[in-house]
Amino acid sequence: MIKKLTLGSVVAAACLFTSMNAQSLEEAFANGKFKGEIRSYYFEEDYDSTGKSSLLHTGGFLNYKTADFYGLSAGATFQVSSATSLDGVNKFASSEDASGSVLSESFLEYTRSNSTLKIGRQFIGTPLLAGSGSRMIRQSFQGVTFTNTDISNTKVVAAYVDRFQTRTDGAGSPGTFTKNFDTNANLGSTTLEDGAYTIYVKNNSVDNLTLEAQYLDAVDAFSSTYLNGEYNLGTDLNLYTVGQYIGTSYDTTDKSGSIVGLRVGGKLNNLNFKVSVSENSSDGDVQSGLGYGADYSLTASSIDGGYWSYLADTKAYQVALGTTIAKVGVDLSYSSYDRKTGSDITETDISASYDIMKNLNINVLHAIFDGKTNKMNSESRVKLTYKF
Numbered sequence: 001m002i003k004k005l006t007l008g009s010v011v012a013a014a015c016l017f018t019s020m021n022a023q024s025l026e027e028a029f030a031n032g033k034f035k036g037e038i039r040s041y042y043f044e045e046d047y048d049s050t051g052k053s054s055l056l057h058t059g060g061f062l063n064y065k066t067a068d069f070y071g072l073s074a075g076a077t078f079q080v081s082s083a084t085s086l087d088g089v090n091k092f093a094s095s096e097d098a099s100g101s102v103l104s105e106s107f108l109e110y111t112r113s114n115s116t117l118k119i120g121r122q123f124i125g126t127p128l129l130a131g132s133g134s135r136m137i138r139q140s141f142q143g144v145t146f147t148n149t150d151i152s153n154t155k156v157v158a159a160y161v162d163r164f165q166t167r168t169d170g171a172g173s174p175g176t177f178t179k180n181f182d183t184n185a186n187l188g189s190t191t192l193e194d195g196a197y198t199i200y201v202k203n204n205s206v207d208n209l210t211l212e213a214q215y216l217d218a219v220d221a222f223s224s225t226y227l228n229g230e231y232n233l234g235t236d237l238n239l240y241t242v243g244q245y246i247g248t249s250y251d252t253t254d255k256s257g258s259i260v261g262l263r264v265g266g267k268l269n270n271l272n273f274k275v276s277v278s279e280n281s282s283d284g285d286v287q288s289g290l291g292y293g294a295d296y297s298l299t300a301s302s303i304d305g306g307y308w309s310y311l312a313d314t315k316a317y318q319v320a321l322g323t324t325i326a327k328v329g330v331d332l333s334y335s336s337y338d339r340k341t342g343s344d345i346t347e348t349d350i351s352a353s354y355d356i357m358k359n360l361n362i363n364v365l366h367a368i369f370d371g372k373t374n375k376m377n378s379e380s381r382v383k384l385t386y387k388f
Contacts (some may be wrong), residue, residue, distance in 0.1 A: 024069055031067035035388065036060060041136055042382040045091050048375035053088035055096055057081060059136045063105070071112050077105035077123070081136040081174060096135050098168040102176065104140040114149045121165070121177065126157055126200045127226045128216040130293030132167070137174045139182065139291050140165040143195065153204040162195035164290070181218070182292055185307050186285040194219040196290055208232040222287050224248045226296065237266040244278075244298050246310075248287045257284035257312060261298035272322040279315045286310040301335040302349040303367045303379050313340035329353040343371040359387040 037060045044054040059081035066073045080101040090097060107120035121142045123131055131139030143161030166175035166182050166189075180189050181196070198216040214226040225247045233239040242265075247258035257280060265274030276298040280286060288294050288310060297306025299316035309316040320333035330352050337345040351365040365381045 025066075028066045028069040028073070032065055033067075034062065034064050036062040037388070038386045039136060040384045041096075042380075043092065043096055044380045046377045046379070047089075047091075048377065050089040050091075053091040054086070055083060055092045056085040057083040057096075057099070057136060061104075061138070068111070071110050073109045073111075075105060075107055075109065076103065077140075078102075079104050079137050079174065083172070093168065093172075094170050095167055097172060098137055098174045100173040102137065102165060102174040104138065104165055116147045118145045118147075119143075121163075124159065124161070124291070125293060126159075126198065126214060127212065127228070127296045128200070128214045128224050128289030128294050129159060129161070129196070129198050130289065130291045130295075131165075132292035132295075134292075135167045137167045139167060139175075139293065140177075141291070142177050155200075155202045157198075157200040159198050159200075160195060161290070162192075181290045183218075183290060184286075184288045184292070184295060184305070184310055186287060186310060187221075190218065190221050192218055192221060208234060216289055218287075218290060220251050222248055222250045224287050224289055226289070228296070235266075237268055239264065239266040241265075242276075242298060244296070246286050246288060246297070248284065250284070253284075255282075255284035257282045257286040257310070259286045259297065259310060261309075263298045270323050274318075274320050276318040276320075277316065278309050280310060280312055283312055285312050299335060299337075301333065301347040301367070302351065302365055303369075304345075304347060308337035308339070308345050311337075311339060314338065327354065343373065345369070345371045361385050 039060045040058045042056045044052060046052050061077055061079045063077040065075035078101060081098045083097050083099045086097065105121050105123060107118050107122045109116060109118045121140055122145065123138065124141050124145060131141065141161040142163035143159060145157060145159040148156045163177040163179065164181040165177045169175050179193060180191050182189055196216060196218045198214060200214040203211045208231055210230045212228040217223045227245040230240060230242045233241065242263040244261040245258065249256045259278055259280040261276065261278035263274055263276040278297060278299045288296065288306060295305040297309045299309045299318045300306035308314060315338045316335065318333060318335040322331040333349045335347045348368045349365065351363065353361060353363045355361050363383045367379045369376055369378065
């Protein structure tokens with residue numbers, strides 16, 4: 001029954017509730033709330049072979065959610081993007097170059113006690129199932145999610161998704177909802193005729209300890225398992241440690257992949273620091289889940305994420321520092337990926353963030369690469385955002 005979920009059934013359900021409770025629902029809609037964001041992004045990449053490629057565009061999103069009516073509410077998010085300038089060879093077709101709009105969220109939500117059921121198009125953010133919001137158009141899913149917090153200090157999320165909306169359609173417009181799901185770049189995109197199921201658990205029962213576990217079954221493609229534990233040591237340096245495991249089994253091959261990671265971090269006065277290592281010692285690559293937001297590798301970099309660390313027979317190292325200078329947040333990180341096959345990769349990231357005024361922020365990121373097979377030398381991103 002769940003597999004036959006369509007947007008039409010969601011709309012029909014909404015109409016049914018409206019016809020049965022029109023007067024009370026009118027008040028719920030009248031007391032609903034809007035929120036949104038206006039954005040202007042500039043991206044630039046530099047290659048040995050083709051030189052610089054750049055894209056400047058504007059856009060944002062508008063979200064509306066009704067007030068609660070006996071636990072029932074409805075919501076929608078409309079995203080819009082306009083590419084205004086494109087120089088050099090277009091390197092952004094699949095990730096950023098989109099002019100148009102898309103209804104990325106359209107859902108019904110019902111909450112009772114400590115349980116919430118959401119049906120329809122929706123943004124999802126869990127370790128193995130998450131849409132990326134790093135570009136102008138945020139990725140979204142269509143399906144059903146159920147969240148429960150009845151168990152003390154524990155959050156449980158169960159979900160089924162059967163459609164996915166990516167950043168672009170590759171031809172200059174925002175992506176539409178299809179059965180083609182983005183994975184990390186090891187698969188790129190995979191078609192799921194029967195969708196995907198997942199269950200996620202987060203627990204904080206033990207003081208200073210956070211445990212997370214998730215299992216995802218991308219039907220007839222692969223299954224992934226995520227385990228993560230973070231412990232605060234409570235020292236003067238605010239030291240903490242993180243241990244992580246991500247494993248993948250494929251339905252079409254005997255190969256499987258797994259990555260194990262470890263991080264130590266802390267804070268000294270106004271300086272945040274962390275050192276992370278990871279290793280995939282198996283013969284197969286790791287799939288970090290569905291959606292480019294499902295990228296939780298401890299050695300993930302700002303531009304390429306954890307892609308290189310997921311590859312078979314790869315060891316990864318990362319050192320990161322962060323501080324605030326004159327109200328400007330500054331971060332520096334160096335990531336190195338030692339591969340058994342292919343060239344080793346390094347990425348150095350420098351970023352700064354500043355709140356110009358309330359709700360108006362500018363973020364600048366510059367990344368320098370060495371060893372990438374596509375001969376990409378650097379990438380710069382400037383993001384100006386206003387929230388309302």
